[in-house]
Amino acid sequence: MRLEPQYKELLNNALELSGQRATKQREHIYALLLQKRNHPTAEEVYVRAKEDMPTISLATVYNCLETLAETKLIRQVNFEREPTRYCPNLTKHAHFYCRESGEIVDVDLSDELLDELMKVLPAGFTAKHIEISYDGACNDCHD
């Protein structure tokens, strides 16, 4: 697995900006998230990371994911009663969770729609972030 140059630069800049080092493990985990974008859990990332880096520990996976999330290179996503999942898609989007297949699909959101969502906040409230999760059946799971 190889981290493409533009992402490598993104990663390096983000880490430098926050005064942290670019390590093999961080690079590896970032590459792996970019390569297969299926919103894996930490445990799943751990399993995949070990394929090419057998000595990596689960604690390191958690550390790296936290670092990547802190530096805004990935987002954390939560669904009800499920372990936290991670995704590298930085565009504004929601998540669709299919109850049948368990699949999670990104849903693009327009700036206009997000603006409208911001407008409904009570006076004096400012949101840095909105998390939107749909929950239903995807197009493969209809009768």
Place this chain on the structure above:
Amino acid sequence: MRLEPQYKELLNNALELSGQRATKQREHIYALLLQKRNHPTAEEVYVRAKEDMPTISLATVYNCLETLAETKLIRQVNFEREPTRYCPNLTKHAHFYCRESGEIVDVDLSDELLDELMKVLPAGFTAKHIEISYDGACNDCHD
């Protein structure tokens, strides 16, 4: 703590509809959620429940919350890295999570806005539910 008649009827109907019994514990927990609407965790519900019902167990609290959520009398809400929280507000609303104070505030949503959110789903996808969480600073937490 006393469950008001209209809510008692709501509870009884919901339980009967799903073929489950109305028990002291379920009633107590429902009343407690209605009375202080601060989105408590299961653990917090447990602590409060014990004040008036010292022998109730944590497992029962989880069971009751699950039953109430199943019968649509309460909703489960998740925030990143935090335990699942519960709230009895059944109107269509989002949750605002203040990073400063940790407070969670309901934000009302119009049907029009929800319609628009439904319209952005890809063809063939149908959502039963949308979960929207804002994350920022509430009006008490600005400089």
Place this chain on the structure above:
DNA sequence: GATTATGTTTGGAATTATTCTAATTACAGC
């Protein structure tokens, strides 16, 4: 180029949230 200081990783233990299990209790219908 060796030394030091700091940041990172590692493995395992600890913690937290939640679910499971088996025994007991409560209740609805006969």
Place this chain on the structure above:
DNA sequence: GCTGTAATTAGAATAATTCCAAACATAATC
């Protein structure tokens, strides 16, 4: 008042995550 089923209980088990101390890697300094 029985009987069968549902619900509760306490505690054990599991799952997700965090913490910790030791080892390792790297950057900065001499």
